[in-house]
Amino acid sequence: MDIPSTATCTTCTFAEDFSNYWTAVMFFRARNGTYKRVQQKGNVYFEDSKGGGMTIYYIPSYQNTNVTAFKPLTYCWDGVNLDSPDHASHVSYPESGTFEEGGPCPASHPVKIPQLFYEIVWDTTPFNDKSEWPEDGSQPFVWSYGDATGFGNHGDYMFGWKGNALQIAMDTNCNGFKCPELQYQEIKEGNKCSVEPIVDEDIDGCKYFDRQKKVHS
Template sequence: MKFSSLSSALALIAPSQAALRFGCSTLTIQRLDPLVEPGNTPSAHVHQVVGGNAFNATMTGDVGEQGTCTTCTFSEDFSNWHENGTYKRVPIMQNTALPNGINGGMTVYYTQKDFNSNGNNKITSFKPGFRMTVGSLKTDSLDAAKKHVGLRFVCLADKGTRFPELPDFPPKSCKGGIMTVHHFPSCWDGKNLDSPDHQSHMYSTTKEAFQESGPCPSSHPVRVPQVAYETLWDTTQFNNMWPKDGSNPFFMSYGDNKGYGTHADYLFGWKGDSLQKAMDNSCMFQACENGKPLKSQNVAAMNKCQVKSLIKEDLDGWLTDLPGMKMEKRFTA
């Protein structure tokens, strides 16, 4: 049997202290990738997408001003995050730290120190048109995966489990599911909104497990928010189907059954100067909602925001091949 994939400036004049944590329900799951494969319908593999409904095969300009709704708690955040997602697609669960009822999606973080405290660094918001990726499909060994600090998997005993962090898929069935964690780099060259590889304009000083990042180098001197997100996959429904030979049954949607190539895309889409206002504030997590300083919305409004699929294909049944790929069937149900 096969299972599928565990598949988002003005310099501050005073230190910033904000830390944001919020939920985004699922906007769409389909084969589109406007950052790496703009205009391709379909893209090479499936992506799970959250954020603003301006998401499309091609996205240019000020994305934050193009959408009419967002799947995120903060109603001024129209950024888009992509993560790969599917043979039988593994469903997504909401994080226990978020309000009940969120339709799958991700937990998104914008921090500038660590998980537990505010800092005193100057933080510069991303500019309209900014985009970046983290991780690489070309990562094909455990040693290489270990070097992508901040891209990790967690075997969940329950939704509150956070350790240990693993550089590849857990080697056993997990009682509470599997969590993927993606930390983006937080040092920017201050000039380029993108680069040919979508990564060179950024520099990562990320450390493990939401620790404070190291100082930025002179080549990338501008500190931007540390963007990270967590996605919880409900693999528990497949625990009694784990192969008797102990081999891992899960695949990323591009055919990776090790997890080495886990990656994510970010397209900035906050409206106006809303993110900068948040970074100038001293709020943390839910204290930043309800106009203090960010506008927010309820779960029903988040779940209502959707985009239509441009690719007509089955992503939820038992499939003999990954969408867009022809692979030899390894297990039979």
């Protein structure tokens, strides 16, 4: 799918970015066993964003080396193959060190691509009442994929930048609101871009389903 040509609007502050960004949902696990979705809130300077959203950073190498923007329908890159049978081996980590430190690419994967960093703010204040927390004193928040430790998260990304806008951003080291080379969109305009729910499903208040015991609470 050619996202930039089919999309009619974007919630991003860079108007050329029609990409899709996804992250796991956080739930509050109440004492009575029900789960309620924790809403996102706008980040600093983005407090007026409808529904909160996410702040996405496209990080080039901190060593000021050239970084090649993603290509349509690709995620990373060995410079040749747009995908691989295992959907992973066409990309690689640096041979040593880290991406941020400018670690060298292996000879098989010579093209440096941006690193995406997601920043999400969750509004947990509606759940401050400790009487609703689990009786055993455990923390009450859990990711939608079952992780209650908070040691990890998961996100996905589908490239949708228009034309060579992302490459321009990489080449000019765009920083937040300061990027005259790209078109900036006010938050109030982005708030007008929304999609109605496809599935009418109220998941707040659902109780846990133990697959091993196969018992609905």
